[in-house]
Amino acid sequence: MSPIHLTGPLLVDRAADRRDTVDLDAIDAIVVRDGSVLALDGQLVFVAPADQPAASLRVYLGREAGRDIAALVPVDPAFGTNDDGIDGERMVGLRDLIGSLALRGAEGARDRELAATAVAITTWHANHPRCAVCGDLTEPRKGGWVRWCERDKKEHYPRTDPAVIVAITDQEDRLLLAHASYWSPRRFSHLAGYVEPGESFEQAAHREVFEEAQLVLRDLAYVGSQPWPFPASIMVGFTASVDDAAFVLDQDEISEAMFVSREEIVALVADGTVILAPHGSIARRLLEGWYGGPLADAPHGEGFNG
C-alpha cells in the first residue's frame, strides 16, 4: 500500500483549546483560496505575519513543532496567480498538491493534512455565509471553526459529507475498473457514491454498487478513509468481492466498466487506454493494495482524482 498516513493520529495538533485565544493575525499562515493553496515546488508555503496579504478570513489550523498555524484567505482574488516562472510561489489546486505531497514522505503527509483541512474549512465558510434557519448573515467564531447567527444565538458547524468507495474483485482476483459518465475520457477508478441519511457506510457501499452495476458484494471490509474536500467529502474506502461478475451498468452514472487482471492493467495504462487515480488518493491506495505494490502511470499521463 502506498504510504498515505491516514490510519494513525493527526499529524498536526489541532489544539482546539487555543481556538478562542490565539491571535490569528500574529501567526504563520498558509494561503488558501477557491480550493487552491499557495505552494512552491510542490510544497506548502508558510507565510510569516509581516509578509501576509490582506485576509478576508483566517482559520486556526493548530500547533505544530511549537508554532501556531492559520489558514488565510486573501482579499485579492488574483493573489498567487501571477505565475511568471515555474519556480515562483503560486496557488496550486489541492488535487495537484496532494499528488506531489504524496511523494514527500512524512513532511508531505503533514502538509497534506494542513492543506486538506484549510481547503475544507475555508470552502465551508465560502459556501455557508448565511444562517440555514433564518437567512441572516453569520460570522466566524472560535478560530473559524463555527459560524454564529446573532439573531438566533445559534452556532453552525462545518459539515463533512461521507462517500464510500469500493475496490471490487471477482473470483479470479481481477479488479473492477469503472468510468463515470461525467469524467473526462480514459479515466477509470472504483465505484463510489454518497452515504444517504439513515444508512451505515457498509450499507451505502452495498446499495451504491448494486445501483450502479447490479453487483452483489460479499466480504466487504473497511480499509481506511481520506478527507476529500471537493467540496466537502470524506472518502470511506472498502474492499469487497463478487461471486457473479456479470454487471449491468446504470448508464446515467457509469458508462463503461471492466474487470482487469494485474497484467491487463499494466498494459492498459502503458498504452494510454486507462488513466489511474492520482498518487495520494485513497482510490490509488485501494488500487495498489490490490495490485500488490506501486503502479506506474503512463509516461506522459496525468493522474486524476476519482
Ligand SMILES: [Zn+2]
Ligand atoms: Zn439565524
